[in-house]
Amino acid sequence: MSEESRTERFAPDVAMTRNDALHQYELRVADTLAVRVKFRDLPGHVDLIHTETQAGFEGKGLAKVLGRYALDDVVASGKRIIPHCPFINRFIRNHPDDYDQYTDFPEDAA
DSSP states (O other): OOHHHHHHHTSTTEEEEEETTTTEEEEEETTEEEEEEEEEEETTEEEEEEEEEOTTOTTSSHHHHHHHHHHHHHHHHTOEEEEOSHHHHHHHHHSHHHHGGGBOOOGGGO
C-alpha cells in the first residue's frame, strides 16, 4: 500500500461525533457510518460496551481513531471509563500512561 493511498483514506470527509440519542460514538466516512462504539452513560462513569467496524472499513485503523476519541471525550467530561468492550479494554492496556488513571476495569474483562 502506498503512502498516497493511505492518505486518501483519511481525507477531510472523515468525521467523529458522540450520538447521545443512540448511545454511541460514530466515525463516518463521506456520511457513511464506518465505526461505532456503543456506550452506557452512568452516574460518574461511561461504560464503553461494544466497538463495531462496518464491512469495507476493517483493517484501516479507524476503530483505534474512534476509540481514542471516545476515551478522550469521557476523560474531558470528568467521568471515569469502564471498558467492558474487549477492543477498548486492550487499547487502554496498550496505552496505560494515557488512560489507566481514568479507568475502572471490570473484573471479568481483565
